[in-house]
Amino acid sequence: MNFRRIKAVAFKEWRETVRDRIFLLLAFLLPVLWMLVFGYGLVLDVEHIPLVVVDRDHSALSRDYLYRFTESRYFDFKGSLTSETEADAWLLSGKARAVIVVPEKFGERLLAGQPAHVQTLIDGTFPLRTDITKGYVLAINSALSGELLADYVARTRGLSREQAKTLVQPIRLEVRYLYNEEVRSAWSIVPALIMFSLMLAPPLLTALGIVREKETGSIYNIYSSTVSKIEFLTGKLTPYVAISFVNALLLWLLATLWFQVPFKGSFGLFLLSSLIFVLTSTGIGLLVSLMVSTQVAALIITMVLCTLPTILFSGLIVPVSSLSPGAQVQAHLFPGMYYTNIVRGTFLKGVGMNVLWADMLALALYAALLRLVAYRLFTKRPRS
Amino acid sequence: MIVSGVPRSKRAAIWWGRLMVMTRKELIQLFRDVPIVVFLIYSFTLSVYISGNGLKSQLHNANISVYDADHSFSSRDLIHKFQPPFFSFAGELSSSNEGQYRLDRGTVSAVLDIPPRFHEQLAAGEPTAVQLLVDTTNSPQGLSAASYAARIVAQFGQEASLARFGGSAEASQNLPVIVSDHRVWYNPDQNETWFESISHLLRMITIFAMLLPATALVREKERGTIEQLLVSPLTPLLIMLPKVLAMTVVILCAMAVALFGVMQPIFGVPIRGNLVLLFSLTALFVFTTAGMGLFAATITKNQSQVGLLTLLLIAPMLMLSGVTSPMEAMPPWVQYLMTLSPLRYFIDVVYGILLKGNGLKELWGHVLAMGLLGGSLFGFGMWRFRRQFQ
Numbered sequence: 001m002n003f004r005r006i007k008a009v010a011f012k013e014w015r016e017t018v019r020d021r022i023f024l025l026l027a028f029l030l031p032v033l034w035m036l037v038f039g040y041g042l043v044l045d046v047e048h049i050p051l052v053v054v055d056r057d058h059s060a061l062s063r064d065y066l067y068r069f070t071e072s073r074y075f076d077f078k079g080s081l082t083s084e085t086e087a088d089a090w091l092l093s094g095k096a097r098a099v100i101v102v103p104e105k106f107g108e109r110l111l112a113g114q115p116a117h118v119q120t121l122i123d124g125t126f127p128l129r130t131d132i133t134k135g136y137v138l139a140i141n142s143a144l145s146g147e148l149l150a151d152y153v154a155r156t157r158g159l160s161r162e163q164a165k166t167l168v169q170p171i172r173l174e175v176r177y178l179y180n181e182e183v184r185s186a187w188s189i190v191p192a193l194i195m196f197s198l199m200l201a202p203p204l205l206t207a208l209g210i211v212r213e214k215e216t217g218s219i220y221n222i223y224s225s226t227v228s229k230i231e232f233l234t235g236k237l238t239p240y241v242a243i244s245f246v247n248a249l250l251l252w253l254l255a256t257l258w259f260q261v262p263f264k265g266s267f268g269l270f271l272l273s274s275l276i277f278v279l280t281s282t283g284i285g286l287l288v289s290l291m292v293s294t295q296v297a298a299l300i301i302t303m304v305l306c307t308l309p310t311i312l313f314s315g316l317i318v319p320v321s322s323l324s325p326g327a328q329v330q331a332h333l334f335p336g337m338y339y340t341n342i343v344r345g346t347f348l349k350g351v352g353m354n355v356l357w358a359d360m361l362a363l364a365l366y367a368a369l370l371r372l373v374a375y376r377l378f379t380k381r382p383r384s
Numbered sequence: 385m386i387v388s389g390v391p392r393s394k395r396a397a398i399w400w401g402r403l404m405v406m407t408r409k410e411l412i413q414l415f416r417d418v419p420i421v422v423f424l425i426y427s428f429t430l431s432v433y434i435s436g437n438g439l440k441s442q443l444h445n446a447n448i449s450v451y452d453a454d455h456s457f458s459s460r461d462l463i464h465k466f467q468p469p470f471f472s473f474a475g476e477l478s479s480s481n482e483g484q485y486r487l488d489r490g491t492v493s494a495v496l497d498i499p500p501r502f503h504e505q506l507a508a509g510e511p512t513a514v515q516l517l518v519d520t521t522n523s524p525q526g527l528s529a530a531s532y533a534a535r536i537v538a539q540f541g542q543e544a545s546l547a548r549f550g551g552s553a554e555a556s557q558n559l560p561v562i563v564s565d566h567r568v569w570y571n572p573d574q575n576e577t578w579f580e581s582i583s584h585l586l587r588m589i590t591i592f593a594m595l596l597p598a599t600a601l602v603r604e605k606e607r608g609t610i611e612q613l614l615v616s617p618l619t620p621l622l623i624m625l626p627k628v629l630a631m632t633v634v635i636l637c638a639m640a641v642a643l644f645g646v647m648q649p650i651f652g653v654p655i656r657g658n659l660v661l662l663f664s665l666t667a668l669f670v671f672t673t674a675g676m677g678l679f680a681a682t683i684t685k686n687q688s689q690v691g692l693l694t695l696l697l698i699a700p701m702l703m704l705s706g707v708t709s710p711m712e713a714m715p716p717w718v719q720y721l722m723t724l725s726p727l728r729y730f731i732d733v734v735y736g737i738l739l740k741g742n743g744l745k746e747l748w749g750h751v752l753a754m755g756l757l758g759g760s761l762f763g764f765g766m767w768r769f770r771r772q773f774q
Binding site for chain 2: 123131312313
């Protein structure tokens, strides 16, 4: 290995990248723009569910009950209907995702100490939304039930309201939210977005950079030169690793200064693991570039290969523990998950090497393995 | 340009003939690239299967550990209520510090802390409290876990106090409580494979529809073969349109494979609406998305640039259009921005046709929006293209 030759290859690659102004601009703009758009825009909480109600009772109690829905930030009240068949049309067109039907004699029955059935129709196309909607409805129902029950018990047993409340609800659940005490969506999204950006952009930069040479044929200059395989690969990757590492820093600054996400861990640890991660993700691009011969193929394959596991299997949205066993295996085969643990760990949890060493080791092995395979696959004497 | 004097019908025949020839050229060029073909097949078969099978967007198996300082009948009873599918019991802790340790390591996502004298207080009718520590590094999941836990504890408490009064299940029939009857429509069993496999299909269609025509056009620009096409008797429309047409044909076939080869037979995804409508609207969506890709292609010079630019555009489309999380909760500016994303409309179209049995009556607004968007993008791309080369 000759250091001067690596430097020459890296320098040539850097020149080429810098000369393509749009490419260079996009390479730095991409992660920053994504973080701004997703940091503000990607809200994972389910709120503002469009709701219509059918009130067949028209009593004071039914109005009070429905008022709890229309006032809740979880629901967006879209209107009051007269019949269920009308509600069908609203659900069918997607203008409403849930319908509450209050039956006749709702108020009367409850005041008389009898249970009342309330029907909820929910659009089931999006299971997450359905599930959470159900939860909200149950929560509002049980809140009102609890009050009614306490009133009832107080009346019939001659207890004070406080006593009746204890009787009805003897156990209180005290919830303490850890690591993200105010449960801000942005705090859990923004650190993970560093993973998102560094998982998607660097492989593409790398793959395009190498396949470009193959497609235009300028790689024959390398084949016929004295540059060895390892020198070429190292030099070629250096500018992309550097760009991506600078992006990691920019994203860190954006997360801590702009989004004000607390960074509780060690900065050195973050830097080191980001470097390892960047080496891994550029390694994926390298591997793809060695298997294809056109930039179109490189583009499609890196995008398909990286986008979907990054969105689905890396803990960005769905925690890995919630995946099915088969998908968990996939998640472990993909580097994104380990880095998500590291960024969330260093940002929100403030844990150190003693917790994160396994994730770092996995990434380092991954990076090494990718380079080893790439080294084996790359040949200066292509058969064609 | 076509020589005047040739009869109209003949001119049309020539135009169609050229369109077919060019479309064929694009198809040949695409299928020569073996890695792309391999990936196309993978994306619409195996990968649909994997994501349909593996993903759960609801709270599932949140690992919960318990520090039980009471060790009584009641506390064990409460612990027993934390069951799959929402929770999965990850063992008892010997001290409350251990809970923090496990949360730090991420091996559990919640810790339940039951105080001493829990059973005593409950039996005496005194108020008592249990504590739940929730990891909120993933905020929606943390909130879900807390709300499920609250429901479990509330129900447990109510049952316990009823039991204390010798009340049976019948006694509770005569209490003023609101009973919820839920009816879930369109997917009554909440089969998540339906949702996940459909949204995966949508993501794949979007990626291919945007990338393939865009790169096909830029490649011609980069290699200079576009000059050859321009000196041939082809209008700019006849250069751009076949690229879209070829990809539309490929994507429709791929979708048919995914739908009839994986989603329907394996996952039992229903097809309640009209298939012809579904495929025609898919063609419209591909046209619209391809318009976006071609637009990106006309403002860039080489494939590297177009690659980054399409990636820049495609990520927000995939994340914010409503396949990953519902649209309603997004801030208003995202909802406005996403009116520019064809995927935002296509989602409602596909779920509507497959699961709800929607027809044009419900979907015409979306169809119109996609058509307008596609028409203007394509028109703008054409205008740029003409200006660059003529």
